[in-house]
Amino acid sequence: MMTAARHQPPPDEKELVGNAKAGDREAFGVLVTRHQRRVWLVCRQYVGAEEADAASQEALIKAFTRLDAFDGRAAFSTWVTRIAINTCLDFLRKRRRGGLRVVQADGDDHSPALDIPDERAGPEEQARQRQTIARLREAEEGLSDRQREVFRLRFFAQMNLNEIADSLDVHPGTVKTLLHRAVHRLRRELGDIR
Amino acid sequence: MSRHLNDHELASAAAGIPLEPGRLVHLEGCVSCRRSMKGFLDQVEIRRRAMEEEMPDWDTHLLQVLSGLPRTPATPLAARRRWLSPLLAAAATITLAIGTSMVVHRSGPAPVPTPRPEIAIEEILAQAESLLAEDGIPDFDVLDNITDDDLTALFGAQNS
Numbered sequence: 045m046m047t048a049a050r051h052q053p054p055p056d057e058k059e060l061v062g063n064a065k066a067g068d069r070e071a072f073g074v075l076v077t078r079h080q081r082r083v084w085l086v087c088r089q090y091v092g093a094e095e096a097d098a099a100s101q102e103a104l105i106k107a108f109t110r111l112d113a114f115d116g117r118a119a120f121s122t123w124v125t126r127i128a129i130n131t132c133l134d135f136l137r138k139r140r141r142g143g144l145r146v147v148q149a150d151g152d153d154h155s156p157a158l159d160i161p162d163e164r165a166g167p168e169e170q171a172r173q174r175q176t177i178a179r180l181r182e183a184e185e186g187l188s189d190r191q192r193e194v195f196r197l198r199f200f201a202q203m204n205l206n207e208i209a210d211s212l213d214v215h216p217g218t219v220k221t222l223l224h225r226a227v228h229r230l231r232r233e234l235g236d237i238r
Numbered sequence: 239m240s241r242h243l244n245d246h247e248l249a250s251a252a253a254g255i256p257l258e259p260g261r262l263v264h265l266e267g268c269v270s271c272r273r274s275m276k277g278f279l280d281q282v283e284i285r286r287r288a289m290e291e292e293m294p295d296w297d298t299h300l301l302q303v304l305s306g307l308p309r310t311p312a313t314p315l316a317a318r319r320r321w322l323s324p325l326l327a328a329a330a331t332i333t334l335a336i337g338t339s340m341v342v343h344r345s346g347p348a349p350v351p352t353p354r355p356e357i358a359i360e361e362i363l364a365q366a367e368s369l370l371a372e373d374g375i376p377d378f379d380v381l382d383n384i385t386d387d388d389l390t391a392l393f394g395a396q397n398s
Contacts, residue, residue: 067310076303080296085289093292097299104303111311176284198253199282200289205254220255228249231278 057120065111072111076104079121082201083128086211089196090132091139099135103128118210125203125211183233191226194219240264243271252278 055074063071080100087099107124114123184192197203197211205223209216240260243251247261252275257265265271 065311069304069307072307072311073300073304076300077296080299080303081293084293084299088289088292093289096292097294097302101299101303101306105306108307108311173284173288176281177288180281180285200286202286220253223253224246224249224255227253227278228246231245231249231252234278234281 058116061111061114061116061120064108065114072108075120075124079124080104082121082203083124085201086125086128086197086203087132089193089200090129091135095135099132100128103131106131119207122207122210125207126213129211179234180230183230186233187226187229191222191229194222195226195230198223242268243274248275248278251275 055071057075057078060071060075064075083103084096084100087103088096091099103124107127110127114120118126184195187195193212194208197208198205203211205216205219208223209219212219241264243257243261243265247257248271251257251262251265251271256262265275
């Protein structure tokens with residue numbers, strides 16, 4: 045039997061933000077459920093797998109404390125992504141100050157243990173995937189910081205061009221240029237050019 | 239059939255940057271161009287899937303976020319700032335005004351110190367010595383003249 049709740053449309057994002065602003069933690073929980081994957085993926089690109097959980101949690105908590113500043117001009121996802129990026133940059137600054145280890149600009153810690161291929165694939169396929177990941181990672185190192193950042197947000201955090209532009213506060217044309225150069229260079233490095 | 243997409247056009251297509259309509263039509267109909275673009279995207283996809291394997295359990299992630307939330311969305315400091323700033327500004331102005339007036343007041347002509355008379359210690363000691371040298375210090379005589387019998391008579395009469 046279908047319950048009445050199943051017929052209810054999902055809560056409107058604007059309404060959820062309004063309720064969360066008024067202190068409704070449940071409403072904010074729904075927002076977190078919707079956006080935590082994206083926030084985590086963004087953080088993963090900047091701080092690496094080891095700190096992505098902590099950075100994404102901190103970013104989402106910051107978003108809650110700054111809800112009053114959200115005026116609805118940008119999409120909530122863009123706004124929270126921007127907070128995530130700033131949080132990651134803070135993480136990187138702290139890491140640099142602490143001198144814990146060499147900062148990799150691409151957010152990878154280059155640990156072979158983190159090269160996780162698809163476990164469902166056979167050994168040969170897994171080896172091929174590992175090789176592909178290593179080659180791509182190596183090729184990424186040839187990109188400028190900004191190219192790498194845009195490339196990762198586009199392909200690994202799965203953001204579209206306008207979302208990247210809004211999150212980085214740059215013109216969409218700049219994103220297109222950076223992304224085009226990044227992909228062109230990577231294809232050349234990976235031997236995909238005809 | 240139109241010419242194949244060049245490398246720049248393929249890079250744009252792979253990146254999701256819109257192509258000119260004519261070039262897009264070619265891409266849609268050309269197996270070679272699509273294969274070339276797909277070869278790159280497949281490699282990227284392998285790396286992306288590897289990252290997905292690192293993702294946390296989302297329910298746990300959500301709980302950790304919710305447990306870290308403050309009671310209210312606005313941080314106490316931020317909420318306080320709204321009324322604290324003008325108050326602090328007013329307090330600073332008053333403090334500055336008082337401080338300035340005190341400095342101005344103090345910077346006037348310094349008062350001339352009045353000469354403090356020296357104490358004639360020698361004279362005082364001499365007077366004390368002469369006083370102590372006299373046998374008959376007033377009031378001490380009264381005590382000296384009271385005898386034990388007088389006291390007994392006095393208290394004995396009161397107690398009886």
